[in-house]
Amino acid sequence: MRFSFRVEKQDTKSNARVGILKTPHGVVQTPSFMPVGTKATVKSLTPEELKDLGAQIILGNTYHLYLQPGHKVIASLGGLHSFMNWKKPILTDSGGFQVFSLGVGKRKVAQGIHRGIGRPESSEGDEKSLCEIQEVGVTFTSHLDGTTHTFTPEKSIEIQQQLGSDIMLMFDECTYFPATHEYAKAAMDRTHRWASRCINAWTDKEQSLFGIVQGGVYRDLREESARFIAHLDTPGVCIGGVSVGESKKDMRDVLEWSIPHLPENKPRHLLGVGDIDDVFDAIERGIDLFDCVSPTRLGRMGHVFIKDSEKRFRTDITKSLYSREKKPIMKGCDCYTCLHYSVGYVHHLFRAHELLAYRLASIHNLRFLVRLVDEMRESIQQGAFHHLKKEWLGT
């Protein structure tokens, strides 16, 4: 099956749309949320569980798989799908984001402050940058063993082709927030030059390749980047450089400026976004695909998704008040966790540091988000997207 995308239904009151994405490993009905499986596994879950909770496609990571176990190892074991026993579509990130996220320095990362991405000026005292950006590519230091590596656009595509993903992403420079206009422009221009090199390196046309819009939080840059990426001969586009520390308003502005310049007939992926309100907003603006670590990462930290009145949509299940709660995490949830376990039990598992806790919470959170996007898709089909949005967000 070759790659194709078709818009099936366009919402009349917004830019929301329903589409069908065909890939060599099956069909994805959009809009769709994809769980993140960085190291060839969605942490704590089996592919069977992923399938059961409704995941249509997952994301894997070039940076991590290149470092461990190595793309050649995975290729020799039959490619990523076979390696991890996931038969459905896979999108691979290019490694750009990770390479730059390491650039902020070890200490900040150790402190959990790593959302300012790719700041090359960063020689503040002992905070040595772990990566160096040049025209040819990025030289970085492995977080695993300190060895030095270089990613170029060509290298990233080569790795992704060996992994055998259905959707490859271009090697881009994800700008940090806040970035000056000058720097954001330089990074965007570099990303555009790298885009051509990615296309040239792209030899296996069974796999598709998506370009990535950059440009920081600047209107002129976003518009320019969106137009540039839109005109590339690739089957899809991504909007990147969001959810890197900017405000929600900034993110919305970025979508506002970028999307009108993107082609109607190509799928649009919004990188790294997964907050409920953000997903509603993005789908309303015409985004088709999402990926985000939040359901799994927050799940492992004991935060479970709920539909609440405060529009926070999550609660910390490890809090004492949940120790004797007999009810499931969320009334009406059809996930495996909610069908079989009480809040009190999952609470206990977290307190006891039992491994099942991570799995049950991840299953719930992923099912919650996948199902919500399913409902959004259904509502678009029926012309009721606005009603669903109002029901959830109140606006």
Added chain:
RNA sequence: GGACCCGUGGUGUAGCCUGGUUUAACACGCCUCCCUGUCAAGGAGGAGAUCACCGGUUCAAAUCCGGUCGGGUCCG
């Protein structure tokens, strides 16, 4: 009846022998906050102890000495 061990925040311990560098440390627990293309079963911060009690030695005691109470082990 005899010998020995122990008594430090909610829990479990470290420190005690070689008194001061202890504003008494650590783990877990508790409370706040954070997490959006995962270096993330992670991170930041906070509350909480008159070191069982009484007395003594000393410039100075959780730390040394005596006694009391409480818990435990072993021997009869």
